[in-house]
Amino acid sequence: MTIRKATDQDWPRIYPFYATIMGEGKTYPFPERQTLDEGRPWWMEEPPGQTVVAVTGDDTITGSAKMGPNRPGRGAHIATASFIVDPACRGQGIGRALGEHFLSWARSERFHGAQFNAVVEANHPAVHLWQSLGFRIIGTVPEAFDHPEHGLVGLHVMYQKL
Amino acid sequence: MTIRKATDQDWPRIYPFYATIMGEGKTYPFPERQTLDEGRPWWMEEPPGQTVVAVTGDDTITGSAKMGPNRPGRGAHIATASFIVDPACRGQGIGRALGEHFLSWARSERFHGAQFNAVVEANHPAVHLWQSLGFRIIGTVPEAFDHPEHGLVGLHVMYQKL
Numbered sequence: 001m002t003i004r005k006a007t008d009q010d011w012p013r014i015y016p017f018y019a020t021i022m023g024e025g026k027t028y029p030f031p032e033r034q035t036l037d038e039g040r041p042w043w044m045e046e047p048p049g050q051t052v053v054a055v056t057g058d059d060t061i062t063g064s065a066k067m068g069p070n071r072p073g074r075g076a077h078i079a080t081a082s083f084i085v086d087p088a089c090r091g092q093g094i095g096r097a098l099g100e101h102f103l104s105w106a107r108s109e110r111f112h113g114a115q116f117n118a119v120v121e122a123n124h125p126a127v128h129l130w131q132s133l134g135f136r137i138i139g140t141v142p143e144a145f146d147h148p149e150h151g152l153v154g155l156h157v158m159y160q161k162l
Numbered sequence: 163m164t165i166r167k168a169t170d171q172d173w174p175r176i177y178p179f180y181a182t183i184m185g186e187g188k189t190y191p192f193p194e195r196q197t198l199d200e201g202r203p204w205w206m207e208e209p210p211g212q213t214v215v216a217v218t219g220d221d222t223i224t225g226s227a228k229m230g231p232n233r234p235g236r237g238a239h240i241a242t243a244s245f246i247v248d249p250a251c252r253g254q255g256i257g258r259a260l261g262e263h264f265l266s267w268a269r270s271e272r273f274h275g276a277q278f279n280a281v282v283e284a285n286h287p288a289v290h291l292w293q294s295l296g297f298r299i300i301g302t303v304p305e306a307f308d309h310p311e312h313g314l315v316g317l318h319v320m321y322q323k324l
Contacts (some may be wrong), residue, residue: 022235029237071280073184074308075191075317078258112314115303117279118233141277141321146236152274155237157319159303 001094003101006064011040013061014053017086018043024146027123028082029155043082050108052101056084056096062089065098067105070115077105079114079162095126098158099133107162120145120157127156134160163256165263168213168226173202175223177214179248180205187310189285190244191317205244208270214263216247216256224251227260229267232277241268241276241324245288257288261295269324281318282307289318296322 006014015036022030022039029040045051050116053061063085070080081102087093106114114135119126121140131137135158143152168176177198182199184192192204207213211230215223225247232242243264247256268276276297281288283302293299297320305314 025236028209029233029235030235033235070306071191072193073191074187074194075280075306077308077314078303078306092185112305113303115306118237120234137301139299139319141240141275141319142323143274144232144237144240144277151238157301157303159306161304 001054001056001062001092001097003052003054003097006044007054008044009043010053010061012036014043014064017041017088018064018084020087021025021084027126027147029118029145032078051103052098052107054098062086062092063094063098065102069111070117073132077112079109080117081106081114096129096133099129103133103162111162113159115160116156116158117139118145119158120147121154121156122147123149124153127158130158136160163216163218163224163254163259165214165216165259168215170206170208170225172215172226174198176205176226176246177201177260179250180246182249183246186311187308189282191280191307192304209321212267214260214278216260224248224254224257224301227264229264231273231277239274241271241273242279243268243276257291258295260289265324275321275323278318278320280307281320283316283318284307284309284312289320292320298322 045066051066054063065082065083069076070078138157138159140154142154144155147153207228213228216225227245229243231238232240300319300321302316304316306317309315
């Protein structure tokens with residue numbers, strides 16, 4: 001597996017599993033049922049942020065991450081990111097590799113810390129993965145996510161200093 | 163004091179104290195040094211959100227608030243808001259009135275809860291005001307705000323169920 005910067009041409013190849021994951025509605029408070037064009041600005045980051053893809057040897061895209069400053073102005077020294085893995089490729093460590101790539105990028109860009117604003121508490125694999133990569137739960141906003149199976153569940157704010 | 167919905171014509175009258183407050187850099191991780199046109203989409207909310215102004219009897223604008231869903235999709239049942247008061251009009255209860263107006267609006271719109279994502283911990287008047295209106299601190303992201311006087315200070319996530 002290789003992780004490289006995404007190009008404009010990659011978006012139509014990311015979009016199918018982006019749409020699947022957002023349509024499942026279990027992991028991100030993103031708009032659902034976005035078209036190809038509607039979803040593009042939600043996932044393809046402009047500088048100083050970036051979007052990357054995880055690819056196999058034949059350049060099949062198996063996952064993607066977008067990253068950048070969490071806030072503008074006086075909050076721009078904290079990085080944030082979002083991650084999606086093609087459901088057909090789960091369990092292969094792609095999410096972990098993307099997470100490690102994000103932290104490496106954030107350190108190289110001299111961010112002071114890394115923050116996830118809305119980790120669905122019912123998404124145990126993600127919570128455990130981020131904890132294993134050094135994040136801790138700062139707090140949990142109760143009932144802030146409308147889960148299709150579990151109803152209203154909390155959203156964790158997770159953080160680590162870099 | 164009256165609170166009413168802001169019109170497009172109000173923005174040039176909000177902008178002077180918006181620019182002053184963002185330029186002071188003590189309360190919001192917003193872009194600084196925005197022009198009139200750059201700042202407009204950051205403050206003037208589109209439906210389902212709205213922007214309101216506090217006005218005196220002669221329609222002088224003394225403060226403003228913007229409010230709307232905190233997140234799209236499966237997070238859209240939680241409301242959020244931001245508040246600014248003309249520095250020349252501080253200490254008159256305008257922030258409190260705008261905060262009460264926001265909570266009233268969020269309840270009438272059937273939001274499930276209200277969340278502030280980034281309350282500067284050094285902004286004690288705001289923290290105390292929101293606590294007095296029913297918000298509690300869910301957690302504090304350390305060193306997430308670059309304060310011009312205090313250096314890196316935390317950002318509180320504050321919440322209340324409605």
